[in-house]
Amino acid sequence: MVTPIGDTPQENFEAMKSGKSGVSKIAGSGFNDEDWPLSKIKHLEEENRYQALLKRTCSQLLKAYGQELFQSEKTLIIISSTKADIDSFPEDTFSSTRSIINELLTPVNTPVIISNACISGVLAINTAVDYLNDEKYTNVIAIGIDALSDFIVYGFQSLFALSDAPSRPFDKNRKGISIGEAGGAIMVSKERPSEMFSVEYLGGSSSNDANHISGPSRTGEGLFRSINLSAERAGINLKELDFISAHGTGTLYNDEMESIAFDRLGLNKIPLNSLKGYFGHTLGAAGIIELLATMLMMEHKLLLKSPGFEEQGTSCNINVLKENTESEAQLVLKTASGFGGGNASIILRK
Amino acid sequence: MRILGTCKIAESGVFVNGLARQFEVNEDWKKDLYASLNIEYPKFYKMDALAKMAFLGVELLESSCNFDDYSENEIALIFANRYSSYDTDQRFIESYTEKGSPGPSLFVYTLPNILTGELAIRKKWYGENIFFINEKFDAQFFIDQINFYFRKGSKACLCGWVDSANNQEECFLFLVENSIDEISIEELIKSYKQ
Numbered sequence: 001m002v003t004p005i006g007d008t009p010q011e012n013f014e015a016m017k018s019g020k021s022g023v024s025k026i027a028g029s030g031f032n033d034e035d036w037p038l039s040k041i042k043h044l045e046e047e048n049r050y051q052a053l054l055k056r057t058c059s060q061l062l063k064a065y066g067q068e069l070f071q072s073e074k075t076l077i078i079i080s081s082t083k084a085d086i087d088s089f090p091e092d093t094f095s096s097t098r099s100i101i102n103e104l105l106t107p108v109n110t111p112v113i114i115s116n117a118c119i120s121g122v123l124a125i126n127t128a129v130d131y132l133n134d135e136k137y138t139n140v141i142a143i144g145i146d147a148l149s150d151f152i153v154y155g156f157q158s159l160f161a162l163s164d165a166p167s168r169p170f171d172k173n174r175k176g177i178s179i180g181e182a183g184g185a186i187m188v189s190k191e192r193p194s195e196m197f198s199v200e201y202l203g204g205s206s207s208n209d210a211n212h213i214s215g216p217s218r219t220g221e222g223l224f225r226s227i228n229l230s231a232e233r234a235g236i237n238l239k240e241l242d243f244i245s246a247h248g249t250g251t252l253y254n255d256e257m258e259s260i261a262f263d264r265l266g267l268n269k270i271p272l273n274s275l276k277g278y279f280g281h282t283l284g285a286a287g288i289i290e291l292l293a294t295m296l297m298m299e300h301k302l303l304l305k306s307p308g309f310e311e312q313g314t315s316c317n318i319n320v321l322k323e324n325t326e327s328e329a330q331l332v333l334k335t336a337s338g339f340g341g342g343n344a345s346i347i348l349r350k
Numbered sequence: 351m352r353i354l355g356t357c358k359i360a361e362s363g364v365f366v367n368g369l370a371r372q373f374e375v376n377e378d379w380k381k382d383l384y385a386s387l388n389i390e391y392p393k394f395y396k397m398d399a400l401a402k403m404a405f406l407g408v409e410l411l412e413s414s415c416n417f418d419d420y421s422e423n424e425i426a427l428i429f430a431n432r433y434s435s436y437d438t439d440q441r442f443i444e445s446y447t448e449k450g451s452p453g454p455s456l457f458v459y460t461l462p463n464i465l466t467g468e469l470a471i472r473k474k475w476y477g478e479n480i481f482f483i484n485e486k487f488d489a490q491f492f493i494d495q496i497n498f499y500f501r502k503g504s505k506a507c508l509c510g511w512v513d514s515a516n517n518q519e520e521c522f523l524f525l526v527e528n529s530i531d532e533i534s535i536e537e538l539i540k541s542y543k544q
Binding site: 093131134159339 | 422423427432433434436439440442443446451452453454457458459460461462463464465466467468470471473474475476477478479480481482483484485494495497498501502515
């Protein structure tokens with residue numbers, strides 16, 4: 001788990017616990033040299049940034065699991081990224097991903113790449129479970145990665161979606177997104193490992209809003225449908241949820257949409273946060289690193305506050321955490337929404 | 351599973367269920383094909399090349415496939431290509447390196463899965479969606495994915511290989527229904543290679 005606030009899951013959790021954020025003003029990052037607040041890994045080289053981040057993520061993985069796991073024919077690697085190596089354009093922007101993974105992790109099986117906007121990370125976990133259910137593999141490693149680039153910053157700037165102060169998901173005074181960069185990975189296995197903390201995947205799904213390619217649905221339609229479907233697949237009653245790790249980008253419309261979907265599902269009282277205040281919005285990495293952070297909260301029995309949230313800023317009441325809260329959360333929902341009208345969700349149990 | 355219909359559009363021509371249509375795939379082919387289909391959908395003109403191709407492919411498939419046989423949640427969209435949103439990435443980069451400022455209407459199309467979003471909007475499909483980046487069209491890969499989605503409860507899968515980069519465009523769509531029949535990989539590859 002490589003982010004601006006840590007190089008390992010433990011480092012990230014300690015940093016989050018103490019309220020540290022990766023978001024800070026980056027001089028001259030805007031198209032007109034504005035100093036946008038971004039969540040930037042400071043010690044990563046500027047040249048070939050994406051490649052450096054992917055290499056570092058792979059080297060952390062090798063340290064944690066050793067090379068053998070990746071070389072097994074029973075192991076599959078799934079990569080989730082929105083823009084991959086966009087700085088290498090006009091090269092094929094996904095080719096360096098393949099070559100770095102092949103060189104460093106030396107897998108037997110061809111890695112699967114998912115690029116489905118900001119829900120890619122959650123889809124990668126759902127797809128990992130699909131492959132495990134197919135009996136061909138025993139371990140699937142889902143890697144989520146996206147790096148900062150002019151392309152992405154100028155793009156969100158052109159949509160007037162960037163916030164001039166660190167993003168404040170669900171808050172009354174939220175003004176937009178802080179873009180971030182990160183790499184992270186989750187191992188999804190058939191067997192529950194004894195030597196490390198794990199959670200059980202109960203069910204997951206995706207659903208399209210069928211409404212707009214870049215604007216969230218006014219009724220939270222796709223998110224509402226995906227959460228319902230995931231609960232059905234998980235065989236749980238949503239009222240039993242202990243916690244929600246929401247998407248919460250910090251834009252007016254996205255956060256409003258999520259509150260409407262949660263309200264329609266009667267989830268108003270369930271404690272909830274957005275982790276974008278710690279990591280920024282890391283696009284294709286978001287689903288993976290936010291699930292990792294959620295698992296860390298479950299392991300340490302501590303639900304982390306949603307940074308930047310002070311006052312209810314959505315038309316429907318939801319229970320956004322203002323303080324770190326001790327909790328034995330057992331049943332947890334993770335959601336994501338993105339461009340193209342995509343929504344995805346996963347239900348986990350400790 | 352059973353293939354209910356295929357549609358292939360490439361330089362070699364337009365094929366629906368293996369049959370060539372009288373149509374010339376020239377530089378303006380997307381506009382011409384849209385005009386020939388007598389559809390009223392002004393949003394088409396705003397779409398990028400990937401979304402336009404997928405849109406036209408679905409309209410052509412509809413001549414032989416009745417999408418209304420499935421409810422709004424029952425069709426999964428499983429798409430893949432090699433070059434992601436390459437052409438639109440290029441145009442967006444040009445907007446800020448050569449044309450003065452980053453273009454927001456281009457930026458929103460710099461994700462390959464915008465095309466599945468456009469199809470969902472057009473057809474009111476709320477089902478599952480996923481977009482993969484593969485080095486080449488891989489029939490077995492699609493069949494694995496289709497099986498996953500049938501296992502999870504989708505009744506049909508609309509699959510597509512839609513790519514546009516370096517002046518090469520291709521669009522191959524196929525609709526698959528959940529049934530006890532087995533799909534022949536050779537048959538699928540043959541349809542793709544038309």
